[in-house]
Amino acid sequence: MASKEEIIAKAQESITEFDADMAGEAAKEALAADIDPVELIEKGFTAGMQIVGEKFEQGSLFLPHVLAAAEAMNSGINVIKPEMEKRKSKTESKGIVMIGTIEGDIHSIGKDIVSSMLSIGGFDVIDLGRDVAVSTFVEKVKEMKPDVVASSALMTTTMVTQIQLEEQLKEAGIRDQVKTMIGGAPCTQDWADQIGADIYGESATDAVNKVKEVLL
Ligand code: B12
Numbered sequence: 001m002a003s004k005e006e007i008i009a010k011a012q013e014s015i016t017e018f019d020a021d022m023a024g025e026a027a028k029e030a031l032a033a034d035i036d037p038v039e040l041i042e043k044g045f046t047a048g049m050q051i052v053g054e055k056f057e058q059g060s061l062f063l064p065h066v067l068a069a070a071e072a073m074n075s076g077i078n079v080i081k082p083e084m085e086k087r088k089s090k091t092e093s094k095g096i097v098m099i100g101t102i103e104g105d106i107h108s109i110g111k112d113i114v115s116s117m118l119s120i121g122g123f124d125v126i127d128l129g130r131d132v133a134v135s136t137f138v139e140k141v142k143e144m145k146p147d148v149v150a151s152s153a154l155m156t157t158t159m160v161t162q163i164q165l166e167e168q169l170k171e172a173g174i175r176d177q178v179k180t181m182i183g184g185a186p187c188t189q190d191w192a193d194q195i196g197a198d199i200y201g202e203s204a205t206d207a208v209n210k211v212k213e214v215l216l
Contacts, residue, residue, distance in 0.1 A: 004035055011044025011076060016051050018068035023076035030080070037080045037087070038120070038205070041113060045073050049109065073109055077116075084120050093124045095215045097181075098146035100128030100137060102161045107154035110184060110204075114152070117204040118211065134164045138172050147215055148199070150181040150207070159186050163195045179214055183207060 002010070007029045014022035023045070030040045052069040055061040097118050101111050108130040119125045126144060128136065132151075141149050149169075153159035162182050169175040181199035182192050192200035199214060201207030 001033060002029060004033060007033060007035060008040060008044045011040055012048040012051075014076065015045055015048025015069050015072050018065060018072055020068075020072045020075040023072040024079050027076045027079035031083055037084050038117065040080065041077065042203075042205070045076050046113070049073055070109060077112070081116065084116055087120055094122040094212070095147040096124045096126065096144070097148045097150055097211060098126040098128065098137075098140060098144065099150040099152070100132035101130035101152045101154070101184075102158050102165070103131060103133050104161060105153055105155055105158035106130050107152070107184070110154065111152035114150070114183065114201065114204045114207050117208050121208040121212070123208075123211065134161060134168050137165055138168045138174075141169065141174060141178055142172065146178060148179045148181050148211055150183065150199075150201075153182070153184040153187060156186050159184065159191065162187075162191075162197065166196050181207065181211065 007026055010022065011026040011030065014020075014026050026044065027040065030037070049069060052061060052066060056066050099111060099115050099118070101108055111130065115125050115127050126140070126146060128140060137149060137151065151162050151165055153162055166175070166180060169178065169180070179198040181201060182195075182197045183201040187200060189200045199210045201210055
């Protein structure tokens with residue numbers, strides 16, 4: 001049987017080789033070898049996507065490659081999702097987190113990972129999907145009263161819309177009833193401070209730790 005390092009390397013390679021079948025296989029092998037799904041995602045799939053992202057930025061890979069890498073990532077994650085669900089804390093819900101990718105932005109991979117990790121961490125997660133209108137965030141917060149509303153932004157052009165979310169929650173008179181969390185590659189703690197968001201999460205693990213700090 002392949003070692004843990006080999007399986008994680010295979011997961012990474014499946015993304016950089018845009019190979020959805022290989023990603024599924026690596027995920028199955030990881031489950032069989034009892035490798036922590038969180039580690040497989042972070043050190044395998046996400047690390048692979050980072051390499052693809054860098055090559056895309058340097059101009060040595062193009063959009064179809066990125067799309068194929070994203071598909072490979074999804075097929076790997078789909079294999080381990082049921083296992084992650086099983087590991088979900090069986091204790092009472094630690095709180096409700098509503099999450100979505102902000103209006104105008106269709107990047108969903110990072111948001112999906114954050115959402116899975118929060119769910120494993122024992123939170124009830126309401127995932128609104130991607131390209132979620134600010135008005136939808138606000139309506140859903142009114143209706144479902146989550147403890148945290150989290151927005152993901154992967155582009156400098158869409159992170160500015162996180163300001164509108166802060167403002168529209170204030171206009172609706174519900175800003176003090178919910179904590180706001182932001183994340184996604186261009187976001188920083190500075191940005192969170194500037195726009196008045198309560199929590200900034202750098203990664204999925206960081207998001208879970210910070211939500212725990214604030215709510216528990
Ligand atoms: C994959 C990808 C795509 C895929 C997305 C598939 C999908 N279903 O998500 C596709 C091919 C569809 C795509 C499309 C586009 N993309 Co694109 N894409 C990427 C790429 C390569 C990787 C992003 C990714 O998934 N990373 C892996 C995940 C795991 O990491 P992550 O998202 O950062 O998430 C982690 C943390 O940030 C954090 N996190 C994420 N969300 C949240 C939320 C919260 C609340 C918290 C706490 C934490 C958190 O936790 C996650 C896990 O640890 C990046 C490059 C890069 N280096 O980021 C470009 C990038 C984001 N894309 C870019 C662009 C320009 C586009 C397009 C406009 C391209 C085009 N010309 O058509 C379109 C966007 C259209 C739109 N309206 O949104 C630019 C954005 C530049 C900018 N303005 O800032 C980037 C930076 C590439 C570049 N340098 O040009 N893209």
